Amino acid sequence: MEGSTTQDEIRQEEKDGSGSSEGGQTDLKERELRLVLLGSAGAGKSSAVNALLGGLASESDCTGPETPAPDCQKRRGTLAERQVAVVDTPDCLCVERPAEDVRRQFSLCAALSAPGPHAFLLCVPVHRPSNLELQILETVEKVFGPEAVSKHAMVLFTRMERLPEDVSLDEYLNAERPDLLELVQKCRDRHHPLQLGSGAEELVEKVEKMVEESGARFYTCPLLREAERRVKEKQEEISRSRGGKGGDDREGIRAEAERSVDHLEVEGIAELCVSTTDASFLRRLWDSAVGWLLWLPNMVRGSALLGSIVGLFVGGPLGGAMGATVGSVATEVGRRKQKTK
Template sequence: MSAAAPQSELRLVVLGRTGPGQSPAGYTILGLQDSEQGPDQALSQECKHRGEAADRQLVVVSGPAWFSSGCSPEDRRRHISSVISLSSPGPHAFLLCVPVNQPTDGEDKALDALTKLFGPSVVSRHTIVLFTHTEELEEDEELDEYLVTWRKDLQELVDRCGGRYHTLETRSGEEAGERDAVQELLEKVEQMVKESEPRHLSCPLYDEAEERVRERQVEVVRRRRAEELSEQASPTDSQPEEDVTEEELESVRDEAERSVGDLDVDVDDIFPSTSVTPSSPSFLQGLWEKLTDWLMWLPRLVRREALFGSLVSLFMGGPFGRMLGATVGSVATEVGRRKTQKTK
């Protein structure tokens, strides 16, 4: 007895930093409006949307950046378990959202974590890099040229994902252009699915999640039946227990997915503990190493304006610092463009 999702359905898991870029990717794919979901919901918990785009039935799952250094082991285990159960029996593609206007911040570790969680083929066969903030590029600058010339770090992410990347942002900003971008993305996903065996990701963690989901489906259906019978029958009446139908199981699948507990995810092995107190020498050494890494990365910056915004992001720290740094960099870039136009 099985209640697995229809085979024609494409399941996508959106991964990325907490903040602008990740959730809008899900909205863009399904043509949703931000108002259909609280602005902070996707930043604090996992979200699942069903819809249709480009004549395809889709499921899009997104959630917090569980691979970030600021995520505790308990939260990380909970987030990973939730994403797995919501995308069970397995996603057809992971979409790793990466801003092109900032240095990499854990995306390489995210790919390492996916490999440890789901097996060696998940990155090379089931992952696509989805670039955001491409409006920061110059008007005559193509994304592929930008990656090869200025951003070797981003190009390395693309290479790990079998050379697959995409962006949903269009310079025209027109709705038709967004629809075309979504269709192109889904075509890339389908091409990737054709080249994969099995068609969707399959591994022990997803097998465990699907088994738990099916058990919960049966429990929920029988509980609802018992509640209905208790309202209709007298205490002395007894009803024979009927088999659970496929339709009943499917009707409670979403509830069952959300009620699955933590899976057997060894986050300590995947993410070794590196917590230190801010006053310790090792913390200061780590900060110095981070600054040194940044200085080594500086030649890859495409513009001084991007450097300005990135430095703000570095010293402010956290999601707010990244958002503020991106904003500062964008404003500085626009000012620079206007100055350039005046001198022409």
Template sequence: MSASGVQTELRLVVLGRTGTGGGSAACSFLGLQDSCQGNDNDQPDECRKYRGEAPGRKLLVVSSPDWFSSDCDPEERRRHISSLITLSSPGPHAFLLCVPVNQPADGETKAVDVLERLLGPSAVNRNTIILFTNMDELEEDEKLEDYLGTWRKDLGLLLERCGGRYHTLETRSGEGKESEAVEEMLEKVEQAVKESEAQYFSCPLYQEVSEKVKKRQVEIVKQRMEEDSVVTEKDMEEVLEEAEKSIGLLNMDLDDVFPSTNISPPSSPAASLLSALWGKVVGWLKWLPTMVRREALLGALVGLFVGGPIGGMVGATVGSVATEVRRRKTQKTK
């Protein structure tokens, strides 16, 4: 924030696995749906920086590819991280981690682990906000808070690591509510900044890059002035872009951030099978009556993770018992 207490610009970094809506989230913030077509369901291949405005605020949003997954090539990862740090320099006010409510949270948990090792614990516990996506997978009258507390303990644990901060831009209240959702999101960002007692997130890596960018900006401006060029405010935006492009790859020791013991090999047949089974279970549940949907999910998950004939029997038993308990509970409340 400025000395007058007025926020002149909010810098946001959007992170998420491919398909979690990171690109569409950035577009929603800035009203760039038309210019971002094609990126709604996939992360861009490169880090991208968007600029826009909201009531009383200027926004800068950096959308990043999925560089924290084990499938990312090490050289590509270094390039993506260097670009992300440079484009969001001198530091973001918040990291927005896109998390789909209908998928296991293992990928996002790894992302949080990586973010802590790369930038420090405060990047997560003070400056990360979870942005839930795929909200249409919830029942029509089901509240997100109830869903998280009852069915998704894994998301609850992830939420605790991020200081309990979360939001969603997907609304069910009809048209005209999107702007309110964005406004609420920005207010949460500003509240996180206030609670962190810092103007924005910073760490040695961001400080190093910021100094390099500033130094290069000065050099470019001096060069233009020596050429008798008048440097306007618009020119300074071009100077900044030129300075950012000159930074290149950062000197980072990523071996500690991505230790070999924490990077899984390419998907094994077992992992691929489990992923496929999860998709089938979720798809199958959509066709079940509302009364037994959650109970069936519980039983199916138990069967999946126990495995074998015993897992199948245990899962079926758990699902049946859970269904009966809910049926009796419903009868008592009538």
């Protein structure tokens, strides 16, 4: 498992490795802010990218499923007079893919955010169950180290239009959503509601405060340090291949070098990939079923059918047990709704 470094090691590395691109300056507001976006399918990451980079979110970003990018992507922009680089990761960092694909995605994420991100932003739809998001945080801890979450992660709530009317986010979390509250507490109570057309500058301020409280200029760990070393080596190689005439295109050379680093040694890959396809599928299926139960009325009539469909779709003894459970939950939810009418 990739462990995090101590704060003293981070400070010493930053002191030794302050590159010319930063001019040796220590003022956070004068440097690029690197953000890594995490989240499952339909979590609103596209809306977050648009908000952070000044784009306009489309209707599909707000209400419909998103088309996931096959690989980690990096986009740059300006927000609140800050240069911002956003690394958008595939769904769950692709842990349901084969081991080599998983390794490649984590390598790309590390290279695109090297020498280290200032924040990991976990996009969480406010109306959905959070089992998958908790798994994402655990994965980040395994790969990048526990301090990636405890000191540099924040929950970014999306789909805020689905929040019940006349209820504040904090009231909603404390009274109705202990699962989402658990995510927030794992990130040391750091969270932010993503509102279309507003709130992005406040998010930047919260990130800056988080970085200041961490005691380091950005987060780093063995994987990120190795990624930065590989990127610099590739930059030099590209520059030499161009006869040393790459000085006028440093940004382009850097981008090319980052995209080439896709084979880092990411520890814990085998553990992350064991049975993740089945587990991820079953979790999504269960979350979807529970979501329907919470939002749709009159489920008593369809409870048996729902259980049968789940059992048939999953198959085998596990499918039968899961179908029976879903059907029982549906029936009980329906009965309670009938009593409250």
